[in-house]
Amino acid sequence: MELTHVTVAVDAMGGDRAPEAVLPxxxxxxxxxxxxxxxxxxxxxxxxxxxxxxxxxxxxxASQVIAMDEHPANAVRSKPDxxxxxxxxxxxxxxxxAFFSAGSTGACMAAATLIVGxxxxxxxxxxxxIIPAPSRPVVLLDIGANADCKPEHLVQFAFMGAAYARxxxxxxxxxxxxxxxxxxxxxxxxxxxAAHALLAQRVPGFIGNVEGRDLPRGxxxxxxxxxxxxxxxxxxxxxxxxxxxxxxxxxxxxxxxxAAAAAVLKGSLTQLKHRLDPDAYGGAPLLxxxxxxxxxxxxxxxxxxxxxxxxxxxAARLGLVEIVARDVASAGVA
Amino acid sequence: MELTHVTVAVDAMGGDRAPEAVLPxxxxxxxxxxxxxxxxxxxxxxxxxxxxxxxxxxxxxASQVIAMDEHPANAVRSKPDxxxxxxxxxxxxxxxxAFFSAGSTGACMAAATLIVGxxxxxxxxxxxxIIPAPSRPVVLLDIGANADCKPEHLVQFAFMGAAYARxxxxxxxxxxxxxxxxxxxxxxxxxxxAAHALLAQRVPGFIGNVEGRDLPRGxxxxxxxxxxxxxxxxxxxxxxxxxxxxxxxxxxxxxxxxAAAAAVLKGSLTQLKHRLDPDAYGGAPLLxxxxxxxxxxxxxxxxxxxxxxxxxxxAARLGLVEIVARDVASAGVA
Numbered sequence: 001m002e003l004t005h006v007t008v009a010v011d012a013m014g015g016d017r018a019p020e021a022v023l024p025x026x027x028x029x030x031x032x033x034x035x036x037x038x039x040x041x042x043x044x045x046x047x048x049x050x051x052x053x054x055x056x057x058x059x060x061x062a063s064q065v066i067a068m069d070e071h072p073a074n075a076v077r078s079k080p081d082x083x084x085x086x087x088x089x090x091x092x093x094x095x096x097x098a099f100f101s102a103g104s105t106g107a108c109m110a111a112a113t114l115i116v117g118x119x120x121x122x123x124x125x126x127x128x129x130i131i132p133a134p135s136r137p138v139v140l141l142d143i144g145a146n147a148d149c150k151p152e153h154l155v156q157f158a159f160m161g162a163a164y165a166r167x168x169x170x171x172x173x174x175x176x177x178x179x180x181x182x183x184x185x186x187x188x189x190x191x192x193x194a195a196h197a198l199l200a201q202r203v204p205g206f207i208g209n210v211e212g213r214d215l216p217r218g219x220x221x222x223x224x225x226x227x228x229x230x231x232x233x234x235x236x237x238x239x240x241x242x243x244x245x246x247x248x249x250x251x252x253x254x255x256x257x258x259a260a261a262a263a264v265l266k267g268s269l270t271q272l273k274h275r276l277d278p279d280a281y282g283g284a285p286l287l288x289x290x291x292x293x294x295x296x297x298x299x300x301x302x303x304x305x306x307x308x309x310x311x312x313x314x315a316a317r318l319g320l321v322e323i324v325a326r327d328v329a330s331a332g333v334a
Numbered sequence: 335m336e337l338t339h340v341t342v343a344v345d346a347m348g349g350d351r352a353p354e355a356v357l358p359x360x361x362x363x364x365x366x367x368x369x370x371x372x373x374x375x376x377x378x379x380x381x382x383x384x385x386x387x388x389x390x391x392x393x394x395x396a397s398q399v400i401a402m403d404e405h406p407a408n409a410v411r412s413k414p415d416x417x418x419x420x421x422x423x424x425x426x427x428x429x430x431x432a433f434f435s436a437g438s439t440g441a442c443m444a445a446a447t448l449i450v451g452x453x454x455x456x457x458x459x460x461x462x463x464i465i466p467a468p469s470r471p472v473v474l475l476d477i478g479a480n481a482d483c484k485p486e487h488l489v490q491f492a493f494m495g496a497a498y499a500r501x502x503x504x505x506x507x508x509x510x511x512x513x514x515x516x517x518x519x520x521x522x523x524x525x526x527x528a529a530h531a532l533l534a535q536r537v538p539g540f541i542g543n544v545e546g547r548d549l550p551r552g553x554x555x556x557x558x559x560x561x562x563x564x565x566x567x568x569x570x571x572x573x574x575x576x577x578x579x580x581x582x583x584x585x586x587x588x589x590x591x592x593a594a595a596a597a598v599l600k601g602s603l604t605q606l607k608h609r610l611d612p613d614a615y616g617g618a619p620l621l622x623x624x625x626x627x628x629x630x631x632x633x634x635x636x637x638x639x640x641x642x643x644x645x646x647x648x649a650a651r652l653g654l655v656e657i658v659a660r661d662v663a664s665a666g667v668a
Binding site: 071134144147179181184189190192211212214215216217225226227231232233235236238239240241242243247248251252257258260261262264265268269272276 | 563574588598
């Protein structure tokens with residue numbers, strides 16, 4: 001099947017290792033996808049030389065950079081010529097079909113909402129994370145865009161997450177769970193109780209409450225929660241994963257004999273680490289935005305950057321945002 | 335130093351492996367502590383034969399058992415002769431100095447609150463978990479007693495958690511963090527923002543916001559949050575830890591050569607697993623109750639039961655609840 005041509009706007013300055021990690025990531029993405037064009041956004045001295053050597057790269061100058069620790073909305077407003085803002089403008093104006101950055105998630109969300117705009121019918125765009133549970137990838141949302149939510153928002157998240165699982169992960173009928181602190185419908189906070197009632201009424205595939213331990217276990221395809229709880233859950237997983245792998249490494253190298261044994265196992269443990277690496281899915285999609293926008297982890301290397309660009313291209317080709325908008329409209333809640 | 339004599343009321347029927355795991359746990363606790371007496375609460379046919387063989391065990395008959403999945407408050411009301419309710423009554427009446435159960439956390443909290451009662455000045459008792467981070471144990475509260483909280487509650491939690499860290503863990507000046515989704519004081523939900531302001535005003539040792547990844551890393555001594563977020567965070571950690579150890583085991587035994595190498599490492603990995611086992615700290619204390627009450631994990635084996643009984647005895651000897659009440663009173667928030 002011939003691939004439709006797509007253009008992805010890529011933030012050359014996004015991530016802790018930008019632009020060094022981004023440029024080879026772009027090169028790898030282009031090589032893997034002959035129908036891809038990249039609008040590479042960043043300082044002229046970074047993007048121009050890279051573009052002159054490649055026919056499918058359009059350099060787009062942006063003189064400013066938004067740092068990871070800047071206040072998202074303020075930075076977007078005060079830096080109109082930043083790579084994130086310029087990239088989002090390209091998407092808004094139709095010069096690009098999708099946007100990818102490994103920069104500040106907050107700034108990307110702010111720019112995407114303010115510049116690209118919300119998809120029709122979406123009250124609150126959400127950031128989703130794809131958790132690589134052993135049994136299946138779990139779409140968790142929101143992970144930080146909306147610290148305080150209403151039950152109606154969680155219903156929209158359910159439709160957006162399910163649309164993502166169906167379209168991008170190929171799950172025919174995604175199951176949806178509400179993150180809560182007990183199985184019974186009457187458990188949890190006032191928000192969780194009200195959300196449970198509304199989800200049960202409106203969301204096909206809703207299977208009820210799931211608990212924290214069900215997230216890493218992969219008990220359902222989609223888990224909805226407010227952006228506060230989702231962010232804490234995601235960061236707890238990131239932190240614990242790092243701590244455990246580091247502790248295991250120490251335990252395994254605490255004597256020469258152990259180190260020799262560990263060397264035999266290095267390959268399979270590295271494989272495991274890769275398999276459990278969320279970057280494999282191409283970063284966090286901003287769902288409910290008018291065009292596909294994906295955010296890579298700040299620590300993204302070239303492989304993760306390439307995966308993110310590929311996911312953005314795929315989302316554009318599959319019409320993800322149109323499907324999200326149609327499904328949210330069918331939910332009938334605002 | 336001679337130990338003060340204490341009596342701990344122990345729920346013989348608490349936990350997934352009760353009473354089989356509880357009885358040897360009681361025996362081990364008695365052996366380790368010559369000044370300990372146990373009031374063992376459970377069906378007569380379980381507690382009487384065990385007590386006749388031991389001079390420091392008083393059998394207390396309780397004909398009912400509250401199952402793990404019963405509605406906490408309803409079960410406490412409808413089963414007045416359950417081991418949890420009878421155990422709490424012993425503590426209320428002064429026949430025991432402290433209570434330990436590895437049964438339903440919710441039912442224990444309900445019984446402790448309704449029967450033993452709140453310590454003076456405490457608005458909302460909280461359940462704390464001791465997270466065994468590599469650098470230090472972290473006291474996390476609330477982990478589920480209060481799904482919806484006010485900022486004032488979080489201030490009381492801070493004082494209760496710090497009192498626990500000082501008294502039971504020997505931390506001279508515990509640092510306290512607010513679980514949030516960003517470092518700046520203005521980040522997070524409405525609750526988190528208001529709590530940050532109040533904590534900064536009232537709590538000595540408050541160092542500001544911490545994020546999800548700081549929990550397993552052990553960035554502070556005490557982390558306060560509402561019971562919804564705390565419960566999700568704790569269960570995410572439990573779930574991920576189980577998934578990772580199981581995946582690592584599979585990866586390490588996927589070929590005969592790997593299995594041989596893994597055999598060399600088994601000892602140090604088992605040690606690591608033990609070191610990261612929360613049960614080592616003797617279970618989850620119910621803070622803000624008039625007498626020490628500790629809840630063990632449902633999966634507790636004899637060692638964890640013994641550790642829980644020892645922690646309950648220690649809390650009674652050190653005057654934990656008096657210290658908690660005094661500190662909460664000094665906070666001046668209700």
